[in-house]
Amino acid sequence: MPRLYESRKRILVTGGAGFLGSHLIDRLMAQGHEVICADNLFTGTKRNIEHLHNNPRFEFMRHDVCNPLKLEVDEIWNLACPASPVHYQYNPVLTTKTSVMGAMNLLGLAKRLRCPIFQASTSEVYGDPEVHPQREDYWGHVNPIGTRACYDEGKRCAETLFFDYHRQHGVKIKVARIFNTYGPRMHPRDGRVVSNFITQALSGEDLTIYGDGSQTRSFCYVDDLIGGFLKLMDAPESVTGPVNLGNPHEFTMIELADRVLNLTGAKVKVVHQPLPSDDPKQRRPDITLAREKLGWVPKVELPEGLRHTIDYFRALV
Ligand code: NAD
Ligand code: UDP
Ligand code: UDP
Numbered sequence: 001m002p003r004l005y006e007s008r009k010r011i012l013v014t015g016g017a018g019f020l021g022s023h024l025i026d027r028l029m030a031q032g033h034e035v036i037c038a039d040n041l042f043t044g045t046k047r048n049i050e051h052l053h054n055n056p057r058f059e060f061m062r063h064d065v066c067n068p069l070k071l072e073v074d075e076i077w078n079l080a081c082p083a084s085p086v087h088y089q090y091n092p093v094l095t096t097k098t099s100v101m102g103a104m105n106l107l108g109l110a111k112r113l114r115c116p117i118f119q120a121s122t123s124e125v126y127g128d129p130e131v132h133p134q135r136e137d138y139w140g141h142v143n144p145i146g147t148r149a150c151y152d153e154g155k156r157c158a159e160t161l162f163f164d165y166h167r168q169h170g171v172k173i174k175v176a177r178i179f180n181t182y183g184p185r186m187h188p189r190d191g192r193v194v195s196n197f198i199t200q201a202l203s204g205e206d207l208t209i210y211g212d213g214s215q216t217r218s219f220c221y222v223d224d225l226i227g228g229f230l231k232l233m234d235a236p237e238s239v240t241g242p243v244n245l246g247n248p249h250e251f252t253m254i255e256l257a258d259r260v261l262n263l264t265g266a267k268v269k270v271v272h273q274p275l276p277s278d279d280p281k282q283r284r285p286d287i288t289l290a291r292e293k294l295g296w297v298p299k300v301e302l303p304e305g306l307r308h309t310i311d312y313f314r315a316l317v
Contacts, residue, residue, distance in 0.1 A: 002057060003032030010034045010072070014065050014106065015079035017044030019185045020120065020178075023226050024077060025049065029057060036073065038063040043082050048185050065102030066094075069109055075233070076117040078106045081155075083122075085148065085276065086191030092150035099154030100161070107165040116172040118233055119162050121242060123179040123283055124152045133250075133284040136177065136242050146278040159242065166240060174232050174239075179246025179285045183222030183305060184312035194219065197257055198310055201266035202317045211275030213254035218284045220247035221305035224298035231294040239293050246285035247298040256302075263306050 002008070011028055015021040016037030021044065025035050034057045037049060041062065052058040063069060065080045081098050082088040088095040103119065110117035126134045127142030142152045165171040182194040189195075200207050228245040251259075257270050290296045 008033055009074040010036070011075045011077065012036045012038060012071060012073040013077045013079065014038045014102065015044065015081060015120070017041055017046060017048050017060070018079065018083070019048070019183070019187065020181065020222065020225070021077075021079045022048035022185055023183070023222050024079070024229060025052065025058075027226050027230060029055065033057070035059070036061060036071065038065070038069065039080065040064040043087050043187055043190065065105060066097050068105050071109070073113065074115055076106055076110050076115060077120075077229075078102065078118060079120040081120070081151075084187070084190035084192045085151075086189075087187075088151040089147055092147075095150040096154040099151070099158045103158035103161045107161055107171060110171050111165060111169045116174060116233065117162075118174040118176065118229065119158060121159055121175050121177045122151075122155050123177055123244070123246065123285065124148065125156050125159065125177060126283075127152060128278060128280040129283065132282055133248065133286040134244065135286040136244055136289055143278050147276070148278045172237055173241070175241035175243070176229060176232055177242050177244050178225065179220055179244065179283065180217045181220045181222055181225045181246070183309055186309070188313065188316060193217070193253060193256065194306075194309065195313070197260040198264070198306075198313045199317060201260050201264040201268060202310070202313055204266065204268060206269045206271045207257045207260065208273050209253050209257060209270055210273050210279065212272065213257065213270075214252050215275075215279065216250045216252050216282045216284065217256075218247050218250045219256075219302055219305070220245070220298055221300035221308075224300050228290060228294065228296045228298075231296050235294055243289050243293065244285040244287055245290055245296070246287065248285055248287055249301065250282070250284040251302065259302060259306060260310075263303065263310055
């Protein structure tokens with residue numbers, strides 16, 4: 001439902017044509033706001049937002065966040081950045097630029113407009129963690145010169161910029177550290193484990209487990225995650241984050257493969273391939289802070305979330 005003009009916000013979402021961005025935009029539009037989606041369509045696609053094109057409260061602009069942007073908005077969400085190893089390693093220099101220059105330009109915009117700004121940070125700031133589960137006060141274990149560094153260090157530097165703009169210029173910041181999230185509109189060829197396993201199972205190919213499959217991840221369903229984003233933005237100004245958002249239930253890649261095979265009924269095998277370099281061995285969020293400060297806990301567990309995601313990929317494949 002559109003809101004009355006006075007209570008309507010004009011909101012900028014960068015990376016809005018991507019997986020998470022398009023779900024966020026759906027929720028903001030459903031709240032009756034006006035949304036400007038700025039995206040260079042590197043990994044995003046117009047298909048994710050095409051259902052909004054006839055809505056007068058929605059606007060798409062092709063824009064690279066490495067460049068300055070002059071607009072008048074009430075709120076900024078910065079999600080622009082390739083997010084899967086395949087995509088962020090395709091042009092690693094551009095990945096770091098996107099995180100760092102993107103953050104700087106959007107913080108400059110937020111400073112001029114005196115408006116709140118959200119940063120989609122990541123559990124990758126913890127690197128290959130030596131502390132388990134990960135709490136926000138853990139500083140991380142990142143290889144600064146490895147193949148994941150373009151993403152990890154770019155996101156770490158973006159967090160630094162957010163906190164320095166906050167301390168130095170009083171910018172209202174909201175920093176979320178997002179753990180592995182999955183759901184409809186994931187890019188089918190982004191190489192992430194959930195999309196890989198599902199598309200493989202649906203097309204009758206063997207599931208590729210990297211390494212022995214004992215490494216763990218904790219998977220959050222997209223609707224839960226976006227609920228956390230909105231609660232963080234709505235929280236009092238003093239709640240700046242960083243705050244972990246993710247589902248604390250942890251699975252090995254072998255367990256995930258089993259679940260996908262069960263739910264799809266695919267009669268394929270599991271094959272092992274080499275583990276990529278710097279691949280974290282384990283990852284699970286400690287979400288105490290999100291629970292206490294935001295009253296947020298994820299509700300959708302893996303079988304249900306996988307079912308929705310499989311339905312989406314079935315229609316796509
Ligand atoms: P995605 O690749 O689907 O979305 C990223 C979007 O950013 C795409 O639409 C892409 O075209 C756009 N983009 C990339 N570079 C850009 C640039 N220079 N200028 C403008 N737009 C640009 O990935 P996603 O999973 O939706 O991730 C969204 C954000 O959340 C990213 O910042 C990512 O780092 C973060 N994140 C995601 C996850 C996850 O599990 N999905 C986990 C941690 C963090
Ligand atoms: N910026 C922008 N839009 C604005 C204001 C600033 O894109 O409305 C960019 C600006 O081009 C600069 C960056 O944000 O590159 C940081 O701006 P800030 O004002 O903090 O720094 P300065 O311009 O003084 O370097
Ligand atoms: N992985 C896998 N098979 C695949 C794709 C990924 O076993 O086809 C593994 C990968 O090595 C990692 C885990 O699954 O240990 C999660 O990978 P993803 O790229 O989804 O996320 P990230 O490593 O960024 O957490």
